[in-house]
Amino acid sequence: MLIIQLSDSHLKADPAGVYRDVEVEARLISMLAVVAGYQPDLIVVSGDVSDDGSLASYQRAAGHLDALGCRWVWLPGNHDHPATMAEVRALEPIIHLAGWQILLLNSWVEGEEGGRLGRQQLAHLDAQLAGEASPALLVLHHPPVSVEADWMNEIGLEDREAFWAGPGRSDHLQAVLCGHIHHEMTCLHQGVPVMSVPAIAAQFVPESQEFAVDSHAPGGFRLIHLGVDDAGQPRLSTRVEYVPVQQPG
Known part of the structure; x- marks a missing residue:
């Protein structure tokens, strides 16, 4: 499954x-x-679909995604407006595919750039991971780890x-995907891979201690191959593909 x-x-x-500077x-x-x-089985859009939370922007995004003819889901980022997104396409909390559970979390907080999951979520x-033994892939917008940029950690x-303190993180959770930081990152936290993806829009400069943008850096997307072997063990492989930026004009 891709x-x-x-x-x-x-x-x-x-x-x-x-x-x-990016159209x-x-x-x-x-x-x-x-x-x-690549004819994917599923596309997951991990937030900041819109910059202004407008209905028109979500309608056009959904139209472009629908044209691919495959299943897709989205979740909100700090620039989004979840209620408006849901008018266009429901925010699905969980998907089951090929023996995996794909958990989609909402870290949006009204009026804030940073994110929060909250006790209820x-x-x-915790209940989902404890109640189902199938391997889990988790997706949210804000990275649940520190990154090498103080300004970004302030809005992480x-x-x-509290996220990592919950039960079952190492037992069933195979990987975490996030957005928000506008560049590729991979790290291991409590034995779980945490991976970000380049933005579709402009990229932020990695490891910069002050906010900085590299509008010439290529955007990209992440390919994630999921499966289960004959012994029932989960299999995950992934890589990022970069797509060059076309500048305005």
């Missing part, structure tokens, strides 16, 4: 809208043209310690 993760398209109500709608269309060649996550996942 899942493709996309993130941080930052579409605007205006189809010609620009985010940090985001054209960027999304060109990215999806490459994605289509963490309790539901506020309750990341």
Whole structure:
């Protein structure tokens, strides 16, 4: 089974809208043209679909994704408006595919750039991991780990310690996917791989202690191959594919 993760398209109500020198709608269309060649079983968009939370931006994003003819889901980032997203496409909390459970969390907090899962959502996550033995892939917008940039950690996942304190993280959770940081990152936390993906829109400079953008850096998407072997053991392999940026004009 092939899942493709996309993130941080930052579409605007205006189809010609620009985010940090990148024409985001054209960027999304060109990215999806490459994605289509892989014929994924599922596309997961891990937040900041919109930059302004407008209904028009979600409608156009959904139209572009629908045109691929495969199943897709999305979850909100800090720039999104979850209620408006749900008017266009429901926010699904869990998907079962090929012997795996794919858990989609909502780290959006109204009026804040940082994220939080909250006690209720963490309790539901704990119950799900304790109640189902199938391998789990978890997706959220804000990274549940510290990154090598102080400014980003200030707007990261506020309750990341509570997230990792829950039962079953090492037993059933095979990997965590996130967005928000606008570049590729992979680390291991409590034995669990945590991976981000490049943005569809402009990229942030990795390990910069102050906010910095590299609008010439290529965007990309993550390919995740999931399976279960004959002995019932989960199998996961992944890589990022980069797609060059086309500058305005």
